[in-house]
Amino acid sequence: MNEMELARKIMHMTYLFRQERSAGMQQKEVFMTHRDVLMLDAILKLHPKEGMVRMNELSHYFGITPAAVSQMIKNYEKKGWIERVHLEHDRRSVYIKVCDSAIHHMQECENRITERLGVFLSSLGEEDAQALLRILEKGITFAREHHDSSKQEKGE
Template sequence: MKGVFMEEKPVKATMIERLFRTFNLLKEKVDSSGQIRPRQIVILRYIHKCPNHRTTISNLARHYQITDAAASQMVTYFEKKGWVEKVRTEFDRRVVYVKVSDGFMAEMKEKFTQMMEDVNNYMTYLGPKDALALERILEKTIRYMEDETPEEENV
């Protein structure tokens, strides 16, 4: 099935160039905005999903299979950014919990709202026909990549 639709090299080269350009534009937009990285969002989401929306540094280290020192550095970085707060319990002041800050949660809600507005603007720009085509192509691309990944790993 390889090469059924795109036999000419110039067409393939153009498609590859457009994909690279698209990815680079997306990367530039995210990097230049100083936004939080996806991995950081995953970690903060994990903290927020913990019981009482908090966890210890040791639990973070254990969950992400990193050292306590690395987890501590990560939490310190997040704390400087204002993304998390350290909380002590009244019962045992030696135990320190980490929780996602209320300010960060509000900021993420605002960013999510902005992202949805950006997507809506883009879909309006595309128009209904192209928006549906893009959705179909992205779904098909995801299925292709998910199906191809296991074979590539076995090679």
């Protein structure tokens, strides 16, 4: 199998894996995507003492447009995951705070994922699980090196 065929097969398997994951979610479960968890986690951790951030901080942190952040925040607000806060001393800025219910859902998602991953790794066996870890570490190293080299090519 050549590299292109292998790449297509891996992409297809990733697609199938995601489909199975979505199909396996029960309706009563709160579904949070990886992006949801990352965004909510960033809100919690950027200023852990205050527990709030401004939308422009999220835009800068993730390198995405303010409009994209605004759309996500609007969606999270509809789901009851975040609330907008106006401070008395800073009426012009809107701060975003994660609601307790979202924190609870994030913990449930993390527990579910950890449990499922544990079962998956057990089914692989020690040797294959270690091989998977080694391959993922190589992938991260490659991505970092490739990211750094593409920055240099662009003169950043």
